[in-house]
Amino acid sequence: MQQTNTRRPGEALLCGSIGGAVYYAIELTWRGHSHWTMALLGGVLFVILGDIGRHLGEGAPLWLQATLGGTIVTACELSAGIWINLVLGLDVWDYSRVPFNLLGQICLPYSLLWVPLSAGAIRLDRRLRRLLHRGGTGGKLTEHS
Numbered sequence: 001m002q003q004t005n006t007r008r009p010g011e012a013l014l015c016g017s018i019g020g021a022v023y024y025a026i027e028l029t030w031r032g033h034s035h036w037t038m039a040l041l042g043g044v045l046f047v048i049l050g051d052i053g054r055h056l057g058e059g060a061p062l063w064l065q066a067t068l069g070g071t072i073v074t075a076c077e078l079s080a081g082i083w084i085n086l087v088l089g090l091d092v093w094d095y096s097r098v099p100f101n102l103l104g105q106i107c108l109p110y111s112l113l114w115v116p117l118s119a120g121a122i123r124l125d126r127r128l129r130r131l132l133h134r135g136g137t138g139g140k141l142t143e144h145s
Contacts, residue, residue, distance in 0.1 A: 012047050015128055019046020019121065026117075035092040041080050045073055049118050050125030062119055069118030074111040081105030 007015070023042025027034040049069045053060060056068070082105060084090050096104030 007047070007051070011129075011132055014132070015050060015125060016043035016047045018128065019043045019050075019125070022046070022121075022124070035090070037080070037084055037090070037092060041076065045076055046121055046125065048072060048076075049121045050129070053122060053126070062122065065122050066115050066119035069122060070111060070114035073114040073118060074106050077110075077114075078102065078106045 020039040020041075020043025023046065024034050024039040027038055027042075049072070052065045052069055052072075056065060081093065082103065084092050085094065085105060086103065094104045095101040095107040095110065098107040098109060100108035
């Protein structure tokens with residue numbers, strides 16, 4: 001199956017919504033609570049993670065895609081944390097007690113955990129795209145999709 005390097009807006013919105021919901025559920029399971037901003041960030045990151053393989057090329061190994069994904073997630077988590085927690089004062093998360101943290105917004109243990117989670121997100125995105133592109137629409141989402 002040939003893949004394009006761009007998504008249609010409807011596909012990005014659907015995949016982002018699914019990714020955001022999955023991330024929110026993971027966070028509820030892991031921490032026992034979450035915040036709506038995490039569903040939003042999770043959705044955006046899910047779309048970004050899904051696009052990594054298309055930009056690196058189909059032959060890029062999953063471990064490379066996941067490592068790049070974990071790095072991107074960590075960078076976005078730092079940016080979002082500075083804005084959400086430090087500037088706006090929402091205190092959604094605080095890793096200041098976790099070893100090897102930066103400003104309490106990111107930390108090495110969770111940064112490492114993002115690598116296998118990114119691999120899972122990349123694989124889930126591939127499955128979602130295959131499902132969306134079935135049905136003879138030529139890879140296009142229809143009004144009824």
